[in-house]
Amino acid sequence: MKRIINTLALLLSLPAFAVYAPNWERPIQEAQMDVVKADGFFAGAENVVLTLNRRDGKKAPATSFDLELSLPAGQELREVSYKVPVDEISASDKGNLIIKGELKLYNEDASTGYFPKVEIELVRPYDMSGANAVDDQWIAVVRFLESGSVNSTSSLQLSGTPESVLTIQHRHTLE
Secondary structure, eight states: OHHHHHHHHHHHHGGGOBOOOTTOEEEEEEEEEEEEEEOGGGTTOEEEEEEEEEETTOOSSOSEEEEEEEEEETTEEEEEEEEEEEEEEEEOTTSEEEEEEEEESSOTTOTTOOOOEEEEEEEEEBOTTSSSBOOOOEEEEEEEEEOSSSOEEEEEEEEEOOEEOOOOBOOOOOO
């Protein structure tokens, strides 16, 4: 009887494909962001989506961001996306969680002498007990820093309401 129950439980659980993948950056919250202000590299940005990810097995509120947006390129829009690792998580005195990340786009040893990077700072409301994040309004600032023969900073100010992303399955290949 025990063998029948175990076999039945196995057969019923197979279709779920639930996976624990220690290297997977699982999306946990996502927001279609409104562009509040955009300049420089980000001028004319549209369709901005910011996703907060957490690596399976980590207790941190976030381990990376996915930033997807459309930028004007002549008569068309071109899709741009970045995966930015989280560098710092802190709490403000106003009860907000501040999550910062930075991505260097080229190695400093690059022969071009051109070193752009993307910085994201996300302010996320937090409940006063400090236990859980509140799904409320996100305020984000994205900076695109270019250094080389000319240094410039482009910024993108965003606001949006996040929604939880439900993920129960992930199909991947083993490396």
